[in-house]
Amino acid sequence: MLLLDFFCPSAHPTDSPKSVLIVNKLRTKPVLDAIHAFLAHIRLRYPHVRVYHPDSGSVADGVDLWQPSEPDHKIDLVITLGGDGTILHASSLFKVGAVPPVLSFSMGTLGFLLPFHVDDFGRALESVFNGSATVLYRMRLACEFFGKHGEKCNDENNSQDWQVMNEVALHRGSSPHLNTIDAFVDGQHLTEAVSDGLIVSTPTGSTAYSLSAGGPIVHPSLSAIVLTPICPRSLSFRPLVFPASSSITLRIGDRSRAPAGVSMDGQVARVLHPGESITVRASAHPIPCINRSSLATSPTVGSEGVPPGKEDDWVRDINNLLQYNATFRSKALTAHHNRN
Amino acid sequence: MLLLDFFCPSAHPTDSPKSVLIVNKLRTKPVLDAIHAFLAHIRLRYPHVRVYHPDSGSVADGVDLWQPSEPDHKIDLVITLGGDGTILHASSLFKVGAVPPVLSFSMGTLGFLLPFHVDDFGRALESVFNGSATVLYRMRLACEFFGKHGEKCNDENNSQDWQVMNEVALHRGSSPHLNTIDAFVDGQHLTEAVSDGLIVSTPTGSTAYSLSAGGPIVHPSLSAIVLTPICPRSLSFRPLVFPASSSITLRIGDRSRAPAGVSMDGQVARVLHPGESITVRASAHPIPCINRSSLATSPTVGSEGVPPGKEDDWVRDINNLLQYNATFRSKALTAHHNRN
Amino acid sequence: MLLLDFFCPSAHPTDSPKSVLIVNKLRTKPVLDAIHAFLAHIRLRYPHVRVYHPDSGSVADGVDLWQPSEPDHKIDLVITLGGDGTILHASSLFKVGAVPPVLSFSMGTLGFLLPFHVDDFGRALESVFNGSATVLYRMRLACEFFGKHGEKCNDENNSQDWQVMNEVALHRGSSPHLNTIDAFVDGQHLTEAVSDGLIVSTPTGSTAYSLSAGGPIVHPSLSAIVLTPICPRSLSFRPLVFPASSSITLRIGDRSRAPAGVSMDGQVARVLHPGESITVRASAHPIPCINRSSLATSPTVGSEGVPPGKEDDWVRDINNLLQYNATFRSKALTAHHNRN
Amino acid sequence: MLLLDFFCPSAHPTDSPKSVLIVNKLRTKPVLDAIHAFLAHIRLRYPHVRVYHPDSGSVADGVDLWQPSEPDHKIDLVITLGGDGTILHASSLFKVGAVPPVLSFSMGTLGFLLPFHVDDFGRALESVFNGSATVLYRMRLACEFFGKHGEKCNDENNSQDWQVMNEVALHRGSSPHLNTIDAFVDGQHLTEAVSDGLIVSTPTGSTAYSLSAGGPIVHPSLSAIVLTPICPRSLSFRPLVFPASSSITLRIGDRSRAPAGVSMDGQVARVLHPGESITVRASAHPIPCINRSSLATSPTVGSEGVPPGKEDDWVRDINNLLQYNATFRSKALTAHHNRN
Ligand SMILES: NC(=O)C1=CN([C@@H]2O[C@H](COP(=O)(O)OP(=O)(O)OC[C@H]3O[C@@H](n4cnc5c(N)ncnc54)[C@H](O)[C@@H]3O)[C@@H](O)[C@H]2O)C=CC1
Ligand SMILES: NC(=O)C1=CN([C@@H]2O[C@H](COP(=O)(O)OP(=O)(O)OC[C@H]3O[C@@H](n4cnc5c(N)ncnc54)[C@H](O)[C@@H]3O)[C@@H](O)[C@H]2O)C=CC1
Ligand SMILES: NC(=O)C1=CN([C@@H]2O[C@H](COP(=O)(O)OP(=O)(O)OC[C@H]3O[C@@H](n4cnc5c(N)ncnc54)[C@H](O)[C@@H]3O)[C@@H](O)[C@H]2O)C=CC1
Ligand SMILES: NC(=O)C1=CN([C@@H]2O[C@H](COP(=O)(O)OP(=O)(O)OC[C@H]3O[C@@H](n4cnc5c(N)ncnc54)[C@H](O)[C@@H]3O)[C@@H](O)[C@H]2O)C=CC1
Incomplete structure (x- = not known):
């Protein structure tokens, strides 16, 4: 397997x-x-x-x-x-x-x-x-895109076959309004997110955009999928870590006030409109x-x-690189530095 | 006063x-x-x-x-x-x-x-x-905009005279890249932010965008200015609360990879390019x-x-409305509900 | 395996x-x-x-x-x-x-x-x-305790054989001072934590104490170990998620100002003094x-x-139960409720 | 005034x-x-x-x-x-x-x-x-203590007259169980906290314990009171910032499973039992x-x-000292360091 x-x-x-x-x-x-x-x-x-x-x-x-x-x-x-x-x-x-x-x-x-x-x-x-x-x-994560009626839908970039190393990020971009995204895990409704967007990240990507959005740091040798919200309008949205066997579907809510731009490893791939969705799962090709x-x-x-x-x-x-848990600076050192 | x-x-x-x-x-x-x-x-x-x-x-x-x-x-x-x-x-x-x-x-x-x-x-x-x-x-907060050489610069929207009730937000918008913003308080360099953007918020706005970005909840009768980063590439960027007498200047770094769109109470006002800046302070007109x-x-x-x-x-x-500190649900109640 | x-x-x-x-x-x-x-x-x-x-x-x-x-x-x-x-x-x-x-x-x-x-x-x-x-x-997680000189050390509770389902938590308890703990992963020094304590949690335990301390929610079918700090004196200490094959060692710093009480699934097991350590790894008995x-x-x-x-x-x-991402309450409902 | x-x-x-x-x-x-x-x-x-x-x-x-x-x-x-x-x-x-x-x-x-x-x-x-x-x-903050029936209650330490510079912290200490604390602001019920404890902090103290518990950094020239939870069993407990004119009352819940030790600027002052409370307000003596x-x-x-x-x-x-927003280290520098 x-x-x-x-x-x-x-x-x-x-x-x-x-x-x-x-x-x-x-x-x-x-x-x-x-x-x-x-x-x-x-x-x-x-x-x-x-x-x-x-x-x-x-x-x-x-x-x-x-x-x-x-x-x-x-x-x-x-x-x-x-x-x-x-x-x-x-x-x-x-x-x-x-x-x-x-x-x-x-x-x-x-x-x-x-x-x-x-x-x-x-x-x-x-x-x-x-x-x-x-x-x-x-x-890596593999993606599939679906239209309003659940039909698989390609685009000219063939973004649906795009495997990412860091993350797939959905974001309101320059829309002034928040978007509404329904998140499903293995087909089961997980939550409705009203936010700037959502990140589905690999452990590798956990130190990239997901980290900035408040996600945990996940060792790259673990097989897992991280779901991190970007500026959610909720006090209680926490990052989630799923087994790599999970599939995550993000569907733009029918009444979402904004569409969602999809970035794949930082490259803008396409825009999803209300009713459209993306399904992300571990790819067979790490x-x-x-x-x-x-x-x-x-x-x-x-x-x-x-x-x-x-x-x-x-x-x-x-x-x-991340200066993880940089302890409050050795103060004697600072003092010394300040005095010279 | x-x-x-x-x-x-x-x-x-x-x-x-x-x-x-x-x-x-x-x-x-x-x-x-x-x-x-x-x-x-x-x-x-x-x-x-x-x-x-x-x-x-x-x-x-x-x-x-x-x-x-x-x-x-x-x-x-x-x-x-x-x-x-x-x-x-x-x-x-x-x-x-x-x-x-x-x-x-x-x-x-x-x-x-x-x-x-x-x-x-x-x-x-x-x-x-x-x-x-x-x-x-x-x-409310009042804003002034400045050009690359520190000259005051108006725009057609006269956004520089725009007083906001919630916040002024700088954001990379649909640029794939992070922006770099130097933040100054009362003219003193505070930090260089590499992030999706920065929010300068009133206490009223502390329950709006700033909250989604991780900011504290500030009572609206307090006179204070809140600075909250949006998805910073740093582990150690925390929201800051300043006295209302402070002036906050945000200047797009000369080598910022992206400009910053300025949203005032959610309305897109203008775009700031490297070298340009905005100064925000408490307005005289609450x-x-x-x-x-x-x-x-x-x-x-x-x-x-x-x-x-x-x-x-x-x-x-x-x-x-915010369901502040909603305690983990009264479990008996849930059970009861589930069983009927 | x-x-x-x-x-x-x-x-x-x-x-x-x-x-x-x-x-x-x-x-x-x-x-x-x-x-x-x-x-x-x-x-x-x-x-x-x-x-x-x-x-x-x-x-x-x-x-x-x-x-x-x-x-x-x-x-x-x-x-x-x-x-x-x-x-x-x-x-x-x-x-x-x-x-x-x-x-x-x-x-x-x-x-x-x-x-x-x-x-x-x-x-x-x-x-x-x-x-x-x-x-x-x-x-579950299995633990071993070691003395100042690295010798395996039993205690009367035989806590070293104690497999936990939620977590092992080290905490200053009622000491007024912070403790200093060196964390190692697979023998390599990871960080020095100055904090109230550290939690080593299973995915099951990720919704228990670790969650309260700011940790991510990890699906219990994932094999992983979560390390979450409790009130660290550092701006940049983030929760870490390791593969289940990792071993985590926590050693009380020689100059730690406080010892650390060890709680196993919420039961106080023993106290670790400067120089003493605990090693935690996935147990063979889930x-x-x-x-x-x-x-x-x-x-x-x-x-x-x-x-x-x-x-x-x-x-x-x-x-x-957790009211995960409880959206800001349906306002019409609240209004209705308030008016009756 | x-x-x-x-x-x-x-x-x-x-x-x-x-x-x-x-x-x-x-x-x-x-x-x-x-x-x-x-x-x-x-x-x-x-x-x-x-x-x-x-x-x-x-x-x-x-x-x-x-x-x-x-x-x-x-x-x-x-x-x-x-x-x-x-x-x-x-x-x-x-x-x-x-x-x-x-x-x-x-x-x-x-x-x-x-x-x-x-x-x-x-x-x-x-x-x-x-x-x-x-x-x-x-x-500074001044405190008063009250007994189960609301009567003012002194103790031998006269802790009720103790003005603090950093914070008053209530904590379960070495009790294995969480405590339940009702928080009131100006007499109005704010929330019921099930947690390790609560911190009522001055702006000065915002960089002390409150910071470790996730609180914002508040400029010491602002007059404000910060309420920060310690490891709350809730996803939606955020730090709150009140005007200095507020009074905060913390009352141990009648069914709290643990009492709360009170630390004032890090010194253990006394223990509060179910029904007992402390009221904290800005002192007249900064x-x-x-x-x-x-x-x-x-x-x-x-x-x-x-x-x-x-x-x-x-x-x-x-x-x-805090290495606030320490940017991910200048990488060229690190490389140089690593190679020599
Ligand atoms: N607010 C944020 O933190 C944002 C982050 N990004 C990240 O940028 C990535 C694209 O990178 P570039 O094309 O180089 O764009 P870029 O040149 O804008 O660089 C992004 C930064 O992220 C770093 N980075 C990339 N992958 C990383 C990883 N796995 N762990 C730690 N750091 C990593 C790079 O070294 C660089 O410093 C995206 O995959 C996304 O993760 C993209 C937009 C916003
Ligand atoms: N990710 C986020 O949380 C974002 C939030 N916003 C906020 O939206 C505001 C503009 O609002 P609208 O024109 O109504 O846009 P909108 O119709 O998109 O609504 C934004 C939401 O914010 C709520 N809101 C507005 N001000 C608030 C406050 N002071 N406290 C609590 N909730 C508040 C509104 O009730 C509404 O639910 C901006 O000032 C900004 O604060 C804007 C973009 C992203
Ligand atoms: N500040 C905090 O959140 C603290 C949490 N704890 C947790 O309490 C646990 C011991 O539980 P009890 O003996 O029942 O003590 P307890 O009776 O004090 O209950 C602790 C609470 O945690 C819940 N809980 C236990 N395991 C859980 C899990 N895996 N996921 C979600 N909720 C869970 C229980 O339902 C109960 O509401 C410890 O393993 C530790 O995780 C212990 C001390 C402090
Ligand atoms: N987990 C944590 O962060 C804890 C923090 N404390 C803090 O320790 C304080 C007592 O300090 P000490 O008697 O020196 O005990 P201590 O010798 O244990 O030192 C605590 C540390 O906090 C620093 N500190 C104290 N006040 C500060 C402030 N206002 N801003 C920034 N740093 C500050 C000190 O420089 C020292 O590094 C308490 O008032 C409390 O704020 C106490 C217990 C736990």
Whole structure:
């Protein structure tokens, strides 16, 4: 059964990759330089690997344009270069079916979804090619849209097949009025929400928009679905955490004073009008993210003196990036600082 | 000094009104019927009173069109018929200067800002005309807008002179990206907010949008300004309550990824771009709202058996309307209900 | 692997029970009457079943005193009569090892953990004896205590073997000072909490103390561990949700100004002093709770017109008992009520 | 009227002090050294000033034991040395009537209530003696206790005359059960709270216990009373902010399962049993705290390059000490840190 696979800390991406897709959003000089260094390194060390890029404008020497429809353009490894948004973008390139293992590099900044610093790319690639890399399967959510009469309804963007990594968010957008949304879980009516909107989030997305809206922080290795309201007109609306086997339906109330814009991982996908609905459930295609602990064999140590393989990237991130439970500042320190 | 006057439970609107402005938003039959009944009653009981209406299309026999610019169109009493939105609308008709005492009637539904049921209009008017009515001065906020270089900048709506009763809300609207807003209090930098937006609210508005965003409930007789973030990307952004003497400036960060739409009492007023700012402070013109306790002389009692003059409408409203601290339901009752 | 079993909506308690343990906390007349009715019913319908009671003082005719140590005192079914506290008590009677299926009856009031009304006992028992009853495996947490030097340390209560159904809560109790607790997840330091205390909760317990402290509501069929702070001196401490495979260690800081009392499902178990710690993880013995949907075959319908078998008790409970997202009250109704 | 005086940013403690009371809680070497330095300095610069200490054991040469009852032991200035707890302690020494202006020094650490670093004592004293010091009147709360039948009831601690600076907190303490408390405002029933307890806080106390329990941050120059629940068994209990003219009564419910311990500024005062109550209102004796901006004339600048007189200590403190809205850490910085 699928769900059992979600967390396989010791799972290894099988076999040595034969084709690599490079994904970037920004085209700044550091990003382009990094791509060049990658290409040179791959050609030298893994000469049989084919390298693809999704964007024709960016295809360099020795890089092929990736056309997902072509049968021999199967990708064994995705490499992202940029911020968290770049990995969300990579996920969206594979929004319809399965997604290959993803190796993400930050460009000198850390992000929540970015285990590796770009300077570590040699060792990171090695761990993948020699089979020692481990993977965190990050759950994705799949969506279906329905019309007023319950009929399945596609749109030109095919947003109904869009699998998200962070969340599906419904929001009143620039409407001055609140919207009314009926939420159902496994077909049973859960509640009627009068609010700015609702977020259906993965554990990965629990540190993104859901967190800002007041949601709990959920470890990404848990299989669960989080429902978080955005500015509800109710004192008693709390975030809910469901098993990944649940299906959540959000239906715009017939008398909702506003429609709801649907954002998928931050990209505006479409607008739902009164009577229309979306059903969200765990997708069959989680995104296999290569762990930072894959570098464990390395002799270098992390900033806190702990070998990276021993630590959970997530614990590090909620402390370093979110400043989780930052205690009221060591006061002596502050005083000292103030006096100098 | 003005602020001292904000709460004058025993203040009486001076003298017997000579001119009345009727304000309604909806034009449903019950509303129109109620207006007719009002007119008939006023003509009979207070024949010297002139009645105005702000909307030429609605002017009936014996009602004059109100033209704020005409010197002899001074209004001594505003009567609103409708929901909370109608009283916000009445406030906006006097958005520039002072506002006369407001007597608000609900059309059979209760609202937060609506002390009287339309069926009580005879007694309510009497209390005003015989001088026994008491008033709650609800604070309003006044705004000024500034351009990138700190220059005061008007717009075609003259939104800078708009006094609000609930709140000024800045929001990213339909932009997919968060905005960055620097908040200053009395000119001192308070914080940089990366969020969906910020709300500067009156105590009256503390039960409106600010409440949905997580703000505290502030009694309307307190003179204070509440700053509440909307979905901030920070774990440690809490609502703040300032004295009414504070001025709050919100400036869109130069590198904000989104502009901010400005809503005033729910009406979209304008958009602020990076570098532009708004300064909000207590206005000199609170809105004098006639209290439900004005009916105290009446022998009838409220639903809880307490004479209305003895109770604070606000305590009743947070319990009845917001279901404040609704205790987990009396379980025996539920059981009983379930079994029948 | 154990975790896979946590939610088996279609699991049936095997075989027809041969021994039943009756558990009650209160000894009021309605409870004693109900026990009599039970006994009469069982003797008549299931004459071969042996009935036990844990309390010698309460042993009635035809009821044996239950002595857990005696090998032939194996229990096939636990029946509880009372409130939520009674089922917590039943769980504590089996705090060391596995617990038989539990059938809980409320005495005319509903509770979160109480699917059946006492008047339904005939049909409820029948569904168990005829094998049609379904079970929700509610996760429990197991605890181990450690001394200052990491040595495992028992106490006279053997609290270290105590499996809890709701939560383990550490609290400063009546100490005027905050305590300092280091929290670790899977051995990795997570955070240092300066607070009134910390709660480690099951999904079942997420609607108990954790909810009051601000935690999310977690569906009981999810396998997860919730960590919720109690009044932390930090703006940025949020509830965390971990996979059930995690182990959470809470260690009183060496310089903590207060010790921490440990409550297990609301029972005070012991006090932890600076340097001492507790480790909490999912226990191997969840508690099999017989679902209300076991009555599905019945022709009667629930209060909302939905056959009970179709609905999830939990959705009903968070709405009916917690008044989840109670919308601001239908105002017309309130008005009506007020006027009569 | 008293309330108008609460915030007098330009108020100056009248006249040059003739008697000074030194208050410390800790007796560590740095504290004792600081006291010696103070004494030497005062003797040299202000030889006519009499110096008192409340604790006979600590009376040094030239220091008199302070006996509040003696008429000529009137104090013109209180000097505190230590943490926030020391100024709370100073307040409690004057818990019955008025309190003289307070000049608080931190011992090298900053605190919320501590404007001055001990090294600045010369300049700070000068500003007081030359009349340039300005004062923030921090509101205090006064309490009265009542028995089951509404009779005023003293206790041996005379806690009913105790004025608090932070808060009065009612808490179940080490009772395993929740307590039930009826809250009244100005005699009107507000709500029934089933919870761990309730906090009635001043704006000063809004950054203390109330903050940990989820309360808003209220500027200390506002006159207001904050009611914050501690772990309520309700989804819809929000913090409330009342005008300073309100009186709040908390009465332990007749069927409360637990009594409530009363803590006043963190000191356990007494226990309230079912039927007993406490009434809290703004006291007539706020505590005049000398502002850090009193050093404004000094040429030195604060750590942020702003002359101290220009900044509001409170804005500095919520940022520096509470790390208010600490934005998710500058990621480039973190990355840099991690890589070195
Ligand atoms: N008020 C808010 O907090 C809002 C948040 N968002 C989030 O932005 C995401 C889109 O990200 P971008 O395309 O990069 O837009 P963006 O460039 O506007 O960045 C959003 C921020 O969220 C961070 N982020 C993204 N995924 C994250 C995760 N799983 N955990 C922690 N932080 C994460 C990014 O690092 C970035 O700082 C959406 O999926 C949504 O979650 C979108 C709108 C409003
Ligand atoms: N997510 C949210 O809670 C949002 C709330 N609003 C609020 O709506 C207000 C505009 O109201 P309408 O024109 O009637 O729009 P609307 O017809 O969309 O109604 C908003 C709701 O807020 C209630 N309301 C208005 N003022 C209130 C107050 N002071 N206390 C308690 N409830 C109050 C109204 O009774 C109504 O139920 C804005 O001033 C803003 O406060 C606006 C947008 C989003
Ligand atoms: N401030 C708070 O909310 C506190 C809550 N508690 C809770 O009380 C529990 C002990 O219960 P009792 O022995 O009955 O003590 P009790 O008789 O004091 O009742 C506590 C209340 O919690 C309810 N409850 C128990 N388990 C629940 C669950 N899983 N979901 C929803 N409601 C639940 C009960 O129905 C009862 O209303 C503890 O496990 C703890 O969770 C204990 C202390 C403080
Ligand atoms: N869970 C919590 O947050 C609890 C907080 N307290 C607070 O502790 C206070 C007593 O303080 P101490 O005697 O020093 O006890 P303490 O030595 O235990 O210190 C409590 C902490 O609160 C800080 N503090 C005190 N007043 C403050 C204020 N007005 N604003 C910001 N921080 C403040 C102190 O600097 C110290 O860090 C009580 O008045 C109460 O507010 C007491 C119990 C629990």
